Amino acid sequence: MVRRGGQRFEITPAILLKAYACGIFPMAESADDPRIFWIDPTERGILPLEQFHLSRSLRKTIRRQPFDIRVDTAFAAVVDACAEPAPGRTQTWINSQIRSLYLALYREGFAHSVEAWEGDHLVGGLYGVSLGAAFFGESMFSRRTDASKVALAYLCDRLKRGGYQLLDTQFLTEHLASFGAIEIPRDDYQLLLEDAVAADATFHPSGAGTAESVLQSFSQTS
Numbered sequence: 695m696v697r698r699g700g701q702r703f704e705i706t707p708a709i710l711l712k713a714y715a716c717g718i719f720p721m722a723e724s725a726d727d728p729r730i731f732w733i734d735p736t737e738r739g740i741l742p743l744e745q746f747h748l749s750r751s752l753r754k755t756i757r758r759q760p761f762d763i764r765v766d767t768a769f770a771a772v773v774d775a776c777a778e779p780a781p782g783r784t785q786t787w788i789n790s791q792i793r794s795l796y797l798a799l800y801r802e803g804f805a806h807s808v809e810a811w812e813g814d815h816l817v818g819g820l821y822g823v824s825l826g827a828a829f830f831g832e833s834m835f836s837r838r839t840d841a842s843k844v845a846l847a848y849l850c851d852r853l854k855r856g857g858y859q860l861l862d863t864q865f866l867t868e869h870l871a872s873f874g875a876i877e878i879p880r881d882d883y884q885l886l887l888e889d890a891v892a893a894d895a896t897f898h899p900s901g902a903g904t905a906e907s908v909l910q911s912f913s914q915t916s
């Protein structure tokens with residue numbers, strides 16, 4: 695529930711998609727806090743797909759194929775793993791309502807996960823929301839070295855091949871900047887967003903999903 699003007703209203707998957715189309719997204723203070731608030735940053739993080747940086751070391755890791763990369767086979771498990779405490783993060787912004795909303799979007803085909811597996815063990819991954827030709831990255835986790843980095847590279851290859859125009863990272867972090875993420879003003883983001891959500895793209899393009907496709911999509915950087 696969100697409180698506005700002294701009244702409460704329920705967030706539905708449709709309302710959540712409308713919020714994304716308007717450039718805002720939800721968060722909670724903690725997993726135990728039932729309240730949700732909307733975020734509309736003045737500076738927005740994005741990762742231009744044509745500028746994705748594939749480092750030499752990550753390129754070598756992808757070539758070795760230490761993980762089995764799968765898509766949309768364990769969405770709920772990825773969300774739950776992203777909500778777990780991690781180094782530098784003792785609190786999560788994913789409460790039960792947010793979890794339920796994203797699972798609903800997944801069932802409706804608007805949310806996706808990219809997963810890194812070691813045998814039967816989920817060791818890394820990420821998830822986000824797809825709307826038109828925009829993909830809104832929500833969170834990622836890693837239980838093995840480079841697992842989430844490899845998942846991100848596979849995601850970017852998939853988005854590039856699928857015709858996506860915008861990969862929204864919400865905020866800019868040092869980690870994301872190492873892949874080529876940048877920060878742009880809200881007004882500039884709104885223009886990119888308007889064009890992207892009105893365009894068509896597919897999250898399941900032909901040719902994506904292999905180490906070879908990732909290595910071919912992005913040039914090597916130092």
